[in-house]
Amino acid sequence: MSKVIDYAEVQKHKSKESCWVILYGNVWDVTDFLPNHPGGANIILKLAGKDATEEYDPIHPPGTLEDNLPESARIGPINPQTLPEPVKAAKDVGPEPDSQIELPLGALLNLNEVEAAGKKKMSKKGWAYYYSAADDLASKHFNNSVYRQILLRPRVFVDCRDCDLSTTFLGHKLEIPIFVSPAAMARLAHPDGEWGIAQACKKFGTIQMISNNASMTPEQIVKDAGPGQVFGWQLYVQTERKKSEDMLGRINKLDAIKFICLTLDAPVPGKREEDERSKYVVEDTSQAIKDAGGAELKGGGGIGQSLFFGTDPTLTWTETLPWLKKHTNKPIILKGLQCHEDAYLASHHTDQVKGIILSNHGGRAADTAPPAIHTLLEIRKYCPEVLTKLDVVVDGGIKRGTDVVKALALGAKAVGIGRGALFGLAAGGIEGVERVLEILRDETATAARLLGVPKMSDLSPLHINTRAVERDIYDGPANLPGIEGAMKGLWVKAKL
């Protein structure tokens, strides 16, 4: 029979190397069990050297101890006289945690929490630039809420032990169906900037599209690219075409950049009031401008307006695409298509146009523009062949793994995140971006497995119920200027 143990002796065994706990009056050595505990080792380590009965009891049925530990693990009975006063119940542990305390990245459970953590670390001006969207933020909010309108249709009795999250885009493999959309000025969030985002993408095996307005040069961003790491480069065509041509010359020399992403959804800047207002908040309380002879500012003009300086608003199918093809041999993708007609037109330029991004520019261009999901449903309804001719991806509003599987179920090859990556960068640099990708990866895998879908290509419209969205989709005539006979309900193929 085992001898009685003093509490002081138990207190000596509080590490991974030797871990004792008291349960129901007995001392147990749980060192070997630590890696097998369903609830994880840490929850035991926290109670190491103490009486764990109060925490253990209500969540373990009788017999659990005996089923999982050999009798040899029982060191012996505790000497009750040596025990300290009982620990208070969990509900009495203390006040609510201080919301000012900075949580570790691992404690940020979803993209909203990452955004909140990032906001605390940023300048008001930087936050305003990232957060802002056009006018009343209607499209920004709709981008997200439209996913809430779609219901999942989980299937049972499907083996989903493994879930392969990989997908492809332009022939490149992505380990996860989530890429980073071009988003400007990453160094407003963190000194690691776009280079930092690249490191996180490398780790997660996915694509980063570099903003034309990156706060670092493309060369800096790709300099530590891993083998096989894929980048795209976003182009805002400049009115001074020479500037764009020079830039394309630099890009053409960078092997890691595999394609050019031509942005079309913002020929002129949208009105981002939060961004414009930050100008007033930060600057105009001073007398400085007047002293310097400057005129009164009118109508704001934050960072967003500044970045558009020089952007060419005259792009056309007939002029711009041939010009671009002349200056690069890399595949081209078109970003910012917002109706099925433009997707249909794009599908007639597959000599060099290989993909499209359905996007309303994160709600930052035309407010009340449709979310990408609307455009995707339009394409499915009126010209589904586009989905086979081009690689179609979407961005805007993605916050959950369920959003990802919904977009893929409708035919998207992958989804892009913009603000998500930037707020991750703000919250914790490279590790912050990694945390964002990790959250979305895990949520996507969980969503897919709960749907009974073992790999991304198995997702189909059968897995979701889009009825609430479909009744809001455009159902007027197709808008193909110059094409005769376009009628409601009758798709007329354009001659191109």
Place this chain on the structure above:
Amino acid sequence: MSKVIDYAEVQKHKSKESCWVILYGNVWDVTDFLPNHPGGANIILKLAGKDATEEYDPIHPPGTLEDNLPESARIGPINPQTLPEPVKAAKDVGPEPDSQIELPLGALLNLNEVEAAGKKKMSKKGWAYYYSAADDLASKHFNNSVYRQILLRPRVFVDCRDCDLSTTFLGHKLEIPIFVSPAAMARLAHPDGEWGIAQACKKFGTIQMISNNASMTPEQIVKDAGPGQVFGWQLYVQTERKKSEDMLGRINKLDAIKFICLTLDAPVPGKREEDERSKYVVEDTSQAIKDAGGAELKGGGGIGQSLFFGTDPTLTWTETLPWLKKHTNKPIILKGLQCHEDAYLASHHTDQVKGIILSNHGGRAADTAPPAIHTLLEIRKYCPEVLTKLDVVVDGGIKRGTDVVKALALGAKAVGIGRGALFGLAAGGIEGVERVLEILRDETATAARLLGVPKMSDLSPLHINTRAVERDIYDGPANLPGIEGAMKGLWVKAKL
């Protein structure tokens, strides 16, 4: 003529045995009338020995007194000089009742109030485990709000003096159409745990389905089963099949357990952030883990995650059902079907599968999964024969008797409650669970009688207006993998 009475004399008659009150200047002996008072005896007893005129007058028309009491009950006129100062009007009685004061169970009028009372008595951790649901709680909330979208169609001129609430499930009679769904870890709420729930179910003549993750053993839970009391036992198949087989061996020996409930809607754990967060709230403010050499926790993992350890995510129609049939002769019900296709497939295994539970796991698995009412309406629309081949029940979101009659009107045999029973247990142990069942029983009877429905089997879709829900039901092609020709609007029977 009767003599004048002093107030001191009236004050002596303040009990059930002798109860006098003063009304309009006369003293009345209402002892015999107490059991017949429409408003109940207590309301009179409260005023016993006092002048009740101010409370009595505005709610009784003249003549009421004379109609209900014999003249002999009139003792005589009160002596006005002996009366104390008048009691203040009800509205002046005092401050709002203190919300911190614990109300008696009888004063909890609905399930929301029971939940609030239970929350006050629980640890934060336990509450978080019960309350939590997947991601943004969209499905959890939709489970309830979908009932609000359905309107009742009350009929008049129907004799509903009696209302028979009984129903059947798998041939067993239930006194009320409300059973307790499998829900884990009841001892987080109260030491009586699952055994306590069993005692309440016994009293109300209904079924308890015992969670695979109960905090007590099945033997403990059923040990005080009444004659004819029916239990089910929920199975999460373990990767180590031997463990499940041993458990089934134990269950097979328990006569009170009449069927096995195989859970299918959570092959992997959903992401329950409230639960995961509680881990940080309660634990990580200490330095303990780091001191013990533990790594930083990532992504939470509350009680919910722990319980899933060892659960097998590879179940299939072809492998798992035959295996299960080999290890038990008890009838099987499948829990967690969320689309009509799976219900249809289940209806082809009626050799041992006798029922199904339409459930999205209380919103705790895939967020934005449909509420059971959606699945039930899908079945009615596309494969109504399922309702005759199998006993179909639903759970998730039930808070009112009107919810119960709506589910039954659509063909459900009964409805399950999970959190409701647990919060009842937290609020008051066995009596708390009884109060929950009592509330739902009384509300269900009231709803049925107001509909003009004297017994549960009379409920039909004619009694409700589901139009607002029906327009959101899935209307794409049936998803029966391997079946040719599945088309929208045309149900193709699968060959099985």
Place this chain on the structure above:
Amino acid sequence: MSKVIDYAEVQKHKSKESCWVILYGNVWDVTDFLPNHPGGANIILKLAGKDATEEYDPIHPPGTLEDNLPESARIGPINPQTLPEPVKAAKDVGPEPDSQIELPLGALLNLNEVEAAGKKKMSKKGWAYYYSAADDLASKHFNNSVYRQILLRPRVFVDCRDCDLSTTFLGHKLEIPIFVSPAAMARLAHPDGEWGIAQACKKFGTIQMISNNASMTPEQIVKDAGPGQVFGWQLYVQTERKKSEDMLGRINKLDAIKFICLTLDAPVPGKREEDERSKYVVEDTSQAIKDAGGAELKGGGGIGQSLFFGTDPTLTWTETLPWLKKHTNKPIILKGLQCHEDAYLASHHTDQVKGIILSNHGGRAADTAPPAIHTLLEIRKYCPEVLTKLDVVVDGGIKRGTDVVKALALGAKAVGIGRGALFGLAAGGIEGVERVLEILRDETATAARLLGVPKMSDLSPLHINTRAVERDIYDGPANLPGIEGAMKGLWVKAKL
């Protein structure tokens, strides 16, 4: 030329008999103009004897003075030295008006303000009884919001100088299309009780339906009836039929009561938690009941429950109607029909049943029962002949004159108010009820004239857009028990 006037002289003319004001430096005698002022006389009287320029100027174009007053009204220029300091601008007049101050009845602009004023004057218990409705108040709120879902279609170029608000019910003329529905316990609001409501109805030429649970006897209520004043009497049939028969005997003798209103929508009491809770608030904080030997109260039971004691829940078409006809020769109307089928059945008893009230009992019976507007639209869709065979009226949720015209446009002869009258009574006795009827009368006239409708019988479905409501109307098969072949979309006439 007129002489200069001193301010002291002007100050002497501040009454209706002699009213001077200063405008733009001149003193004007506006006594004769007072009754013609578009803005009313009072607004001038308030400024009588003072310099009114600051208030007058911004809302009168130049020339207004000269156009409206004869030169003889100009007394002469003011002596500026005699003027006091200028009055402050309106926006500086002082603090916000104190919300605690009791407003005069005339300052209560709509039914919500009357309700708020009434609430302040009532006991908590009385307010809870009036305010309460079943369960979650879903039907109570829907009763009102459904009117917001209907749009008006105003017509232009219609002469609507006169607007005749009169209507008829059972052959009786109502001066306004708004009657008082049976509502219990008016003396909880004010000592004038139901008699007080009768006085207001007399003044406005409309019908009062007396509640079976009135806090005064029918004889008291009708005792001051005007010539031609019309009452109805509501019957809750008692299980002890003799009691109802005796009561009918009394009613039959009262000539002013022209019809019997048989209530059918509350065979058992709904669950009115606000009412039941008030019992605890007011009573259970005392030790009295326990001291008196009373048991613990369970599940509340407020005033509402008490009133139902003895009500017969076994009424049927075949038994109850013949019984009632035997005991009265007065016309019968049926209250509480909530689906078109019951309205259809009622239209086959026109020998003595002359009208129906579409009502869900003010949301106080079955929660999520449909608003009367739903039932009315069902009738229009499936059995419009009911509207010609019976006089159909509605109640529940009426708060605005636009609500009144919408109900009438759909075929209702009139609309009833219940709580509105009671809260008016609470706010100001007879004058309070009058104010409620006055508000609704004026709003109804305004709505009708803005629609281009000079009399109530001109209102038709062409004047409103009900499309948003129609898509929620029940569209399943008709529910006529015992009738063969009832099918969705095909109305099958019942043989009766």
Place this chain on the structure above:
Amino acid sequence: MSKVIDYAEVQKHKSKESCWVILYGNVWDVTDFLPNHPGGANIILKLAGKDATEEYDPIHPPGTLEDNLPESARIGPINPQTLPEPVKAAKDVGPEPDSQIELPLGALLNLNEVEAAGKKKMSKKGWAYYYSAADDLASKHFNNSVYRQILLRPRVFVDCRDCDLSTTFLGHKLEIPIFVSPAAMARLAHPDGEWGIAQACKKFGTIQMISNNASMTPEQIVKDAGPGQVFGWQLYVQTERKKSEDMLGRINKLDAIKFICLTLDAPVPGKREEDERSKYVVEDTSQAIKDAGGAELKGGGGIGQSLFFGTDPTLTWTETLPWLKKHTNKPIILKGLQCHEDAYLASHHTDQVKGIILSNHGGRAADTAPPAIHTLLEIRKYCPEVLTKLDVVVDGGIKRGTDVVKALALGAKAVGIGRGALFGLAAGGIEGVERVLEILRDETATAARLLGVPKMSDLSPLHINTRAVERDIYDGPANLPGIEGAMKGLWVKAKL
């Protein structure tokens, strides 16, 4: 090599004439660059004479400086010893800006902010008159929110360097598709009154419709009209026709007034409670009226009620139009049509009726009247020929440039603003109105260019998705009194 510069020297160059900044340790002369800075000159001037590195760095990629400034602009390295303590980061600059501080007009970014600024400067009474609308403000709010229900359909690859915002109305050219609707009592906002609005309209090349209840005479308002400036004059026909005829006589003589706008949507005043309540707030706290012998006020009656005095509610197609034609030769437009039937009827009087304004009087007449967009969609659906026979414009609820392009896409020639102009006037007199027009002009241009629309006449229903609104449009029979056979779904042409 350049010499080291002291901070004191840099400090001398802080003006447009000579502007130096320190970047990365070097002093640069950016005077010549000021006009070319994409972010505007002011943002540099603010930092003139200081170290700008902290603000500059995160938003400019490396190389930007070298690309944009010649080497000659580099004055030399700063002497670090002479630098003051570093400026704090933007996020630390100080507290939130004081919401009480009056912002410059240029800092007001949208119409809501202009309204808020205007409110602060107005009397409560004036604000209440402008802000108020009928009953519960349902139509007022719906007027705006209906635009949010419409989605844009932006097109890509369209040259939109130039965007021509001009439109026409009755043959007159408007530089912007936004005019000022007739709105009364502008001097409640600002002493410049309607004349001030006229000056802003002159500057922006658009039409002002002068209210019949303007606080200035028409002669005053138009007296500084520019060459070609166009005014309309709104007529409320008076019961004393002579008064209207005299007024028309004056209007006929004013050449700048090009048309008469006959108001039809308010034959009687709506119930504007905010306006009526302001009467009590400002006035009735005094004892003055009672002292003067005035009766108690009943039912309010604010400015709105006053203005309607004398208005004729008996207008008809057959009497009023001929009368009006007799008294003016100017073209007539009809204001306040709210259903397609009346628009259809109007299109049969094109001898002198040249246009219509779809309007519900800013929500100030019949509450729950439809927004103009409903009426416009009705016209498109049932009688689209009206759009070619008449110039159709809309008002009510316009707050954004996207609202403007949506109305124009559906066929409106222009849109009117009422409250917007008045609140602009309140916020800053003439400049305030200009700011409102400037905001809407710029937003409209941005919206059009983002749609890929280079001129207003290119806008068509193809550019918007109105599906969510269309399902709420009236679809009952046409309401043409006296016309036989009007049926749902079949438009029957009226014989006129």
